[in-house]
């Protein structure tokens with residue numbers, strides 16, 4: 001089977017409207033991306049699956065949408081002002097900037113090839129800053145949030161007092177985060193503006209190890225549910241040198257991206273660090289009175305922190321396949337799970353004339369309540385199937401002359417390319433059934 005490279009994913013993303021570079025007509029902005037019609041639908045589908053998993057399927061998790069801009073003291077309390085930095089060097093010759101952990105300082109600059117051209121390493125804070133209000137003095141300095149989690153901590157007390165939640169419980173949030181990454185690399189894998197899907201699970205001290213194990217299991221299972229190949233997922237435990245100073249234990253779920261194994265999501269035991277810090281910096285009590293034991297404590301937190309935009313890259317990489325067919329032809333197919341595919345059903349009239357296009361359009365309109373649909377009349381039917389394969393549409397329906405007579409159509413399955421004749425009144429249930437039983441065939 002042909003190798004899946006990042007170049008192929010980038011090229012398909014642009015060609016078919018999944019992801020474009022931001023401000024391309026001006027030469028592009030490094031590390032910033034725009035999600036096109038198919039990309040935004042794919043991203044929203046992944047987000048919706050996660051949201052449903054967290055707030056609907058799991059008990060005791062409530063949602064939040066906190067502001068991106070927060071009081072600057074938040075980032076002092078969280079440790080980001082002091083510690084959220086990467087050590088970096090500049091090449092004095094070509095001015096390229098590198099993270100010291102990503103290059104060999106003893107060798108030549110990987111961009112211009114000059115030797116002994118690196119500056120001394122210094123720490124570079126990854127938070128973007130801006131100013132609030134009309135004055136741009138030190139007092140107006142604020143940051144774009146580098147993670148969504150802090151909004152959850154600062155609303156902890158409000159949610160406890162307004163939502164009737166009891167420990168253990170979780171708060172889930174999806175939203176944008178910003179990091180002034182020294183090296184933005186690998187397409188949307190590492191960008192300066194991205195989206196996170198984070199859940200903070202508040203629990204009693206002493207129960208945290210057990211919940212940590214629980215959430216590890218749950219999060220791994222989620223990706224299998226999303227149809228991601230198990231062979232491409234693994235755990236990586238943070239070693240002593242990787243572990244954040246406040247964390248008790250941390251594991252990453254890694255995915256085998258085209259450029260190798262890389263972090264997709266982190267599951268962290270953050271102890272009572274964050275709430276204790278906010279209590280100290282704000283002077284506001286962050287303790288919880290446990291009605292079960294009558295004890296007062298600062299809860300421990302198990303965090304599950306996933307990149308939504310990084311999930312989009314994973315979904316594309318995992319789905320991408322160049323398949324050689326029996327007739328020797330090759331087709332590019334995205335084997336998305338039907339739950340994340342941007343288009344679920346394409347309706348294709350075999351020919352335009354004799355009322356077939358009109359009948360097909362009518363059918364497509366009738367399916368819109370249930371599924372995301374696409375209508376395509378132009379080109380040979382084989383080419384139209386290929387176009388749908390390439391964007392990962394799991395089902396195609398073809399309307400022909402016989403359809404006008406007996407109200408039957410051809411339903412084609414993307415993965416097997418099998419075609420069956422079914423009545424138009426059976427389409428919705430056939431697709432729902434196929435979605436429910438969908439299984440990725442690993443080749």
Ligand code: ATP
Nearest residue numbers: 179189190191194196263264265266305306307310
């Ligand atoms: P790294 O060490 O690779 O910089 P991190 O360990 O600091 O990343 P976390 O702070 O744990 O990452 O962020 C949680 C998740 O957010 C990551 O698993 C990843 O999916 C996503 N993420 C973090 N930084 C970026 C980024 N620059 N672009 C896209 N997604 C990101």
